[in-house]
Amino acid sequence: MVKFFKYTILILILLVMVFPLLWMFRISFMPADQGLSLSDFMSMAFTFDIYRDIFRGGGMVRYFLNSALVGLAVTAGNILFCFMTGYGLSRYKIIGQRFWFYSIIFVLMIPVHIIIIPLYLLVFKLGLYDTYAALILPFLVSPIGVFMVKQYIDSLPPSVEEAARMDGAGEFRILFKIVMPLCKPVLAVLAIQVFLVNWNSFLYPFILTSSDSLRTLPVGLALYQGHQAIDWPHLMAGSSLAVVPVLVIFWLFQKQIVSGITAGAIKQ
Amino acid sequence: MIRNKSIGALFASPWIVSFAVFWFFPLVYSLVLGFSDYRLLRPSYAWVGLENYFTLFSDQSFLVSLKNTFIFVIGTIPVTTAIALGLALLVNRNFVGRTIFRSAYFMPSVTSMIVVALVFTNLYSRGGYIYLLAEMLGFSPPPNGFLLSSSTALYAIMAMDVWMSVGYYMLLFLAGLKSIPVELYEAAEVNGAGAWQKFRYITLPLLKPVALFIIIINTIKSFQVFVEIFVMTRGRYGTSTAVYFIYEAGLSHFEFGYASAAAYVLFIIIAVFSLIQFRLFRQRPIW
DSSP, rough: OHHHHHHHHHHHHHHHHHHHHHHHHHHHHOOOOOOOSSOOOTTTOOSSSSHHHHHHHHHHHHHHHHHHHHHHHHHHHHHHHHHHHHHHHOOOOTTHHHHHHHHOOOHSOOGGGHHHHHHHHHHTTTTTTTTTTHHGGGGGSHHHHHHHHHHHHTTOOOOHHHHHTTTTHHHHHHIIIIIIHHHHHHHHHHHHHHHOOOOOOOOHHHHHSSSSSGHHHHHHHHTTSSSSSOHHHHHHHHHHHHHHHHHHHHHHHHHHHHHHHHHHHHHO | OOOOHHHHHHHHHHHHHHHHHIIIIIHHHHHHTTTBOOOOOOOOOOOOTTTHHHHHTTTTHHHHHHHHHHHHHHHHHHHHHHHHHHHHHHHHHHOTTTTHHHHHHHHHHSHHHHHHHHHHHHHHHHTTHHHHHHHTOOOOTTOOOOGOTTHHHHHHHHHHHHHHHHHHHHHHHHHHHHHHHHHHHHHHHHHTHHHHHHIOOOOOOOOHHHHHHHHHHHHEEEEEEOOHHHHTTTTTTTTHHHHHHHIIIIISSSSSHHHHHHHHHHHHHHHHHHHHHHHHHHOOOOO
C-alpha cells in the first residue's frame, strides 16, 4: 500500500517533469497552417512537413551548425587549456601561485552577467564583434574546468612523472604523454560540461554578434519571428533540434554529468 | 626535483591570460565606466562621479527591476530548495526504476533555458495546457494568458524556474545524502530512534554544508535572472529584472556608463547576500 502510494507520487512528478518536452516534440509534428489549438496533444494531425521545411534551407540548419562549430571549438580549447593550466598550477611553483588559484575561486563566485557591458565593449574594440572569434575566444578557459583538473592532478601521485623525468623525458612529453592519459576521466567530465553549457548559452552569443548568419541555435530561437502570430510548429521543431543532441549526450554520459555537478558540492 | 618556474608559468598561461583579459579587465573597466557618462556615439565622455548611482536610486524602472529581482530570489529559493530536498529523499533509497525517475527529474536542468521558456510560453498562453489546468481547478486565469498580465507574469516565470532547477539541486542533495555514514543511522536505530528523529537529528544537520552550497549558488544565479524574462515577456508586464535593466540600458539604449553603475549595484547586493548567508550558516545551526 505504501509502495503503491509512493509510485503514484513518483509517476505524477515524472509526468510533470517530462510533459513539457513531450509537448514540444508533439507540436513540431503538427501541420503549420491548420491553426491547431494550443492543447491538441491527442490530435491525429501528424506531419513531417515542418522538418522537411527546416532542412530545405531555413535558418535553423545554419544556427544548428554554428552551435555545433562553436561548441566543438570551445570544448577542444577547454580540454587543452584547462588541462595545461591545471597541471601547471598543481605541479609547479610559479610566481603568484596562490593568487592564480584564488583568482579561479574568485571568478567562480562572481556574478558573470554583471560584466556584459565591458565585455561587449572589449570585444568591439578588439575588432572581434560579430565574428566567430567573439563566440569562442572568451570561453576557451573555463574557471570551473581549471579548478576540476587542478584538484584531480593534486590527487594523483607524482611518482610516475618523477620516474619519467629521471629517464630524461622533456616537460611537454611528460605533460601530454604521461599525465594527460591519466586525466582522461576528469577531462571527459570537463568536455561534456563545457559543451552542454556552451550549447545552451544564450546571453553572450546574443550580445557579441548581430548578423543572422552567426546566430547560434539559442539565439536564433529567441529571435525567431513568425510573420504574424507565433509559428509554433516551426519554433518547436527548431527547439527540438536544440534539445535532441543534449538528450543524447545526457543519456550516454549521465555518470560524467552527475559527477561534474556534484564534485564541487562535496569538496565544499 | 627540478621545478622549472618558466615552464610552469607557460603551462598556466592560458588561465593567466584569460583571467586578465576576460575577467579582471572587464571588472575594473566596468567600475571605471560607472563613474562616467560614456554612451554610444559620444566622442568624448566626462567623469560624473557618483551621479549615475544617485540617478539609479531615483530611477523608477531600476527600482522596480530590483524589487522584481528580490521577489524572484526570495520567492524561488526556499521553494526550490525544499522541493529538491523532498525529491532527493524520495529517490535516495534503492527501488525498482530509481534511475529512470532520477534521470527524468534531472532532465529539465540540462535542456536549454531558451527552449524551456518557449515551451512554457505556449503552456501559459490562453488555451495552453497550464491555462486549461488552472481553469479546471476552478481558478480564473487572466484572459490573455499568464504571461500577458502584470498580476501573474512574474510568478508564472518563477514557477517555471522552480520546475526547471529542482532536479539539479536534487542531485546535489543526493550527493550529500550519500556522504552520510550509514553507521550513524544504525547507531540511532539501536538507541530506538524513529524515522522522524533520524531525519531531524542526523540527516538534516549533516546536509547543512550541501544546503549552504545550494542556497549560495542559487542566490548568485537567481539574482541574475535574464534569459527567461527576455524570451517570455521582454521585461513587460512587471517582469523586468536587474540584469534585464542592465541589458536594456547598456545594449539597447547604449548608455554604457549608466548600465555599468547598475551592474555594480547588483554586484554589491549579491556579494552582501552571499556573505550574510555564509555567516548565518557558519555561526549557529539554523535547524
